[in-house]
Amino acid sequence: VFECYARVVGEGFRTRTRPERLAGTTLIVRVTSAALAHEVTLLRSEILERMTAELGPGAVTEIRTRVGALVDPG
Secondary structure (H helix, E strand, C coil), X not given: CHHHXXXXXXXXXXXXXXXXXXXXXXXXXXXXXXXXXXXXXXXXXXHHHHHHHHXXXXXXXXXXXXXXXXXXXX
């Protein structure tokens, strides 16, 4: 799911957002600013459509954002 997210959002979002965890079918995404959180929210349906095309229906049905510093996965 995390790799799919990175592919479908493109380079611009990939460098400023990071999928943090999957809670059921909700993907929690860390973003660097409130403005970016709003942008991701506006594009949520498009991102979900692209993810559904790759992962199939029901894998991810919602995206929630959290504002904060991006932490490199360990």
